[in-house]
Amino acid sequence: MSPPPPGDADARRVRFTDLFDRTHAPLLAYAVRRVADPADAADVVAETFLVAWRRLDDVPAGEAARPWLYGVARRVLANHYRGERRRLALADRLREQVVEAVAPHEPVDPVLLRAMDALPPDDRELLRLVAWEELARDEIALVLGVPRATVRVRLHRARRRLMAQLAALGEAREDPDPPPTVQRTDDIGHVRSGWASARPGPQEAR
Template identity: 40%
Template sequence: MRSRRERMAELVSAHHADLYRHALWLTGDPALAEDLVQETYYEAWRSLSRLGGPRSPRAWLLAILRRRLARHRAAPAPPTVPVEALAELAAGDDPEAAAELEGLARAFARLPDTQREILLLRALHGLSYREIAALLDVPLGTVMSRLSRARAALLAAGSGEVHAAEVVPFPRRRAPRGGKDG
């Protein structure tokens, strides 16, 4: 049987990069993103015995991160979005890629919070529509419509040089009818 410390170390090792990227994209602030991730791990450590059952560890950690972000946003000062920092972080030394990513990041920052979060959960974390619906406590149809609107907004914001496949790498299939998700 693994110790509590070993279980937590495995969670951090497996999910830290994803949690940080998710927090960074939602806040636009590297320091705040790191703080939120650390608070997430602190809460996870305190609640480690609750992990299990059908919920995946990543979905559980994302739910904690989401609550932490909601608490932060309820505070008096609103978060800022330094878009240039996101583009530099993602593009490295390629100025052309940085310019494209900056445009995408600006379009992403203009999305409503609800669309931005669903887009991240699907594109960055690969959660299914059902997992997203459960995590956000919204109907499956709401997830699909918000995701569709977010994709359309990003495509509309793209320049002539940015192709749809470069903007967001989503599969081009539709979710089957009858409540099943893809």
């Protein structure tokens, strides 16, 4: 299909601009009265005018344009409500899963948490991938986008720095070789423990 003549395109823009100027305020008020968040109302109006632009030839002339736009906005709102219900249902399911995944009650080790907080961010993330996600070195390498050998070196250094922080806090172990436990708190103040040494990957295990 050949593009419309320049005059037709100009006429469409003029007509749409006039439609927007005449109906934007009442359409926004229509949407605001039907959603909880004003930002959602703005999205509804934007989507409604996008439909109007695409179907400009179907928009009635004169005062009939406003109820026509209300009809479009009503359908846009219906889609919004369906999406919101799906989002809330998903959030409810996720909350249930979080509650089920809560660890048993264990005492929080504040010294260990302070030692972890004192580490560089990269060290903390590496130790968390080991202790929280229980990843092997191959898996950590995939997460971080680095070679497996780099993970081994970084993990060794992170463990040493963690031991140094524990020593500075008066919690150093007599034997520095065994890796310290890393604990994490969950949403209700519980902790989980894990060893700050990654499992070897399948290639290393062979």
